Amino acid sequence: MERKFKKAISLETFIFLAALFAFFYYLSSKMGAINLINTFMNTAYALLMEVCFYIMAIAVVAGGLSSILSEFGVISLINKLLSKLMKPIYDLPGAASVGVLTCYLSDNPSILALAKDKNFLRYFKKYQVPALTNIGTAFGMGFITTTTMMGLKINGSIKAALIGNLGAIIGSIVSVRIMMLFTKKKFGLESMAVGEADAEKTTMDLRPVRDGSTFNRFIYALLDGGKIGVDMGMSIVPGVILICTVVLILTNGPGPDGLYTGAAKEGVKLLPLIADKLSFIIKPIFGFTSGKCIAVPITALGSAGAAIGLVPELINTGAATASDVAVFTAICMCWSGYLSTHIAMMDALGYNDLAGKSIFAHTIGGLVAGFSAHILFAILA
Secondary structure (H helix, E strand, C coil), rough: CCCCCCCCCCCHHHHHHHHHHHHHHHHHHCCHHHHHHHHHHHHHHHHHHHHHHHHHHHHHHHHHHHHHHHCCCCCHHHHHHHHHHHHHHHCCCHHHHHHHHHHHHHHCHHHHHHCCCCCHHHCCCHHCCCHHHHHHHHHHHHHHHHHHHCCCCCCCHHHHHHHHHHHHHHHHHHHHHHHHHHHHHHHHHCEEEECCHHHCCCCCCCCCCCCCCCHEEEEEEHHHHHHHHHHHHHHHHHHHHHHHHHHHHHHHHCCHHHCCCCCCCCCCHHHHHHHHHHHHHHHHHCCCHHHHHHHHHHHCCCCHHHHHHHHHHHHHHHCHHHHHHHHHHHHHHHHCCCCHHHHHHHHHCCCCHHHHHHHHHHHHHHHHHHHHHHHHHHHHC
């Protein structure tokens, strides 16, 4: 992206310094300066070891899978079968359903490996590519979320989880459609994602293949796709560590016995506090049984896994019902920690200038997902 220039020292320099000082002063006043520094470092390390390498592994597997699916025509087949369905609903080619399935079975960033595969991208126009972040995130960790919710010890948990999936689908449609309002203005409607040169060499009735026997093509496609996954995994590391560290500190609470020890993933509970102040707005929309339920969608902003971990305790204490489980499923699937991964994902795709718009679209999509699940449960239960 072309860089712009500003005066070396301007008003924004001092505004930024003041905001940065206020931010760290607030955190250190709660946690202690030494504990804050230790928590930052330990959380960053934990994210690298537990999240980033995990995401890289997912990206390698997804990249290899998508590459062999492209090599042997499976993506072409899926595109033919689902194009009439995906186009009117999402304004995406049928091949996007491969990304949906991949993310549903794993996590949001697994769609990045697909988005770097030219054989996959040849079905897309430029304005559709940035929206892959939104649709991938909307289905990220879907399988894990759904099975976890189904296993809760509460009547109607299976029905609630399935209704939550419907809510997430509705939310994904809203998120993608809003995002495309911005991308259509930026890229227009005609430009293809793979470029004019590639578009002239192939048509939708033909697909490029590698040289060699069937076995060699399989191996080379698998390895080439895996290499793309490694590149994607490396490119997402800075965003995950930097953004997710801050989100977790703002979301989580102190360590054991309410004390700060400098351990990883301790925090000041600022986001749940803000949510509590807005409960008079949030609770009617989602129909939560208790104000405590707000902690789940707030936590899902940074980590779907952490949000899911809150649900059993809410069930055990009677703070949540099956209706709440439907909403939890929809929001945890649709948001799926997007606040901590969206910027990194958009940066990896090369559209970091659209990250803010992507986050805005997905915020609306997640709210619609939760609201839809609440209404659907009331109708179908």
